[in-house]
Amino acid sequence: MATRKRLLILGSTGSIGTQALDVCERSDELELVGLSAERSWEGLVEQAGRHGVRRIALAEEHAAARASEAWTDGQVLGGPEGLVRLVVESEADLVLNALVGSAGLGPTVASLGEGMDLALANKEALVVGGELVTALAEATGAQIVPVDSEHTALHQLLAGQPPGAVERLTITASGGPFRGRSREELQDVTVKQALAHPTWAMGGKITIDSATLMNKGLEVMEAHHLFGTPYERIDVVVHPQSLVHGLVQMADGAMLAHLGPPDMRIAISYALHGGESVGLPVVPLDLTAVGTLTFEAVDLDAFPCLRLAREAAREGGTAPCVLNAANEIAVHAFLEGSLRFLEIPSVIEQTLSQLGSEPVRAFESLYEADREARRVAGEAVAALA
Structure with missing residues (x-):
């Protein structure tokens, strides 16, 4: 029997993490060696017991202390340093990073620095880290495999394509819960409405990002760094059915599309099994039942976050890091009820305008930009409250 792949899951109590555990339970190729969560210590301890894991980490120190008191069957590490230590000491072959937000950057750097392959669901690590992250992977020989439906689709479509064969990439968007609404119709939308995604069941932060189209x-930034495609050759199109996950336009004008059910276990399994398709209990598409596939342009007036992200991407330097930090602060404020929906892009734009972009020379430049952006965005939120 072939040696099983040693797998570490960061963010195991979230949507991606729990689905990854479901994939693991069905595979005899994967051996779990560690789990982590931000603060859900009871769920993490339950997972560790169920899967025979003896080492866990919680990013929130108080939660780690609670877990240490309640669980005596293994070791509990705490804080951001504990998370990095879990990675470095795990001897994992593959790390699934399903953490939320820029908190995923440190463990991403630790994984790649140790030469561990990375299944990346935490897109913010690439958005913030950019070329520094991809250069680190290249230096250590570690592979980065995306874990989301769009980039998994593009990864499969691009496999084996010779240089110069692909002209453009297209990422599809469901349009979120507010597709078709004008800017005026978004003035007074509620948190409950914004969390009612029509297709995907996700965590709060990513669901709001879907509603704003951030x-x-x-x-787009993740695709740029993963596939080396210039920003001007990456398109976004609204596709309400969420069945076409990505498209590539070939040099001869032909287009290749990746279709599949909207089930994240497909993307997760693809990444965890080294880019191979293995059996899953997923019902295939019945195209005759689907009937119609439709596509629409993005309304950038109603959803300016996409425009802001593209502008920050083209600016480069610390701008994507500032954009991401400001977005995290604004989304958190919206979820707490202290910011209106259309004020999310306002806070982001104000923060970008105030801080601009600085060159990135090392990871410390990014950590400093992140801290400063959170301070400025927090002040902008307070001013609007």
Whole structure:
């Protein structure tokens, strides 16, 4: 029997993490060696017991302390340093980073620095880290495999294509819960309405990013870094059915499309099994039942976050890091009820305008830009409250 792949899952209690555990339970090729969460210590301890894991980490120190008191069957590490230590000492062959937000950058750097292959669901690590992250992977020989439906689709479509064969990439967007609404119709939308995604069941932050279309801006940056495609050759199109996950336009004018059910286990399994398709309990598409596939342009007036993300991407330097930090602060404020929906892009734009972009020479430049952007965005939120 072939040696099983040692897998570490960061963010195992979230949507991606729980689905990854479902994939693991069905595979005899994967051996779990560690799990982590931000603060959900009870769920993490339950997962560790169920899967025979003896080492876990919680990013929130108080939660780690609670877990240490309640769980005596293994070791509990705490804080951001504990998370990095879990990675470095795990001897994992593959790390699935399903953490939320820029908190995923440190463990991404630790994984790649150790030469561990990275299944990346935390797109913010590439948005913030950019060329520094991809250069680190190249230096250590570690592979980065995307874990989301759009980039998994593009990864499969691009496999084996010779240089010069692909002209453009297209990322699809469901349009979120507010597709078709004008800017005026978005003035008074509620948190409950914004969290009611029509297709995907996700965590709060990514669901709001989907509603504002900021997630597509982050995905454009991720595609740029993953596939080396210039920004001007990456398109975003609204596709309400969420069945076409990505498209590539070939040099001869032909287009290749990746279709599949909207089930994240497909993308997760693809990444965890080294880019191979293995059996899953997923019902295939019945195209006759689907009937119609439709596509629409993005309304940038109603959803300016995509425009802001593209502008930050073209600016480069610390601008994507500032954009991401400001977005995290604004989304958190919206979820707490202290910011209106259309004020999310306002806070981001104000923060970008105030801080601009600085050259990135090392990871410390990014950590400093992140801290400063959070301070400025927090002040902008307070001014609007």
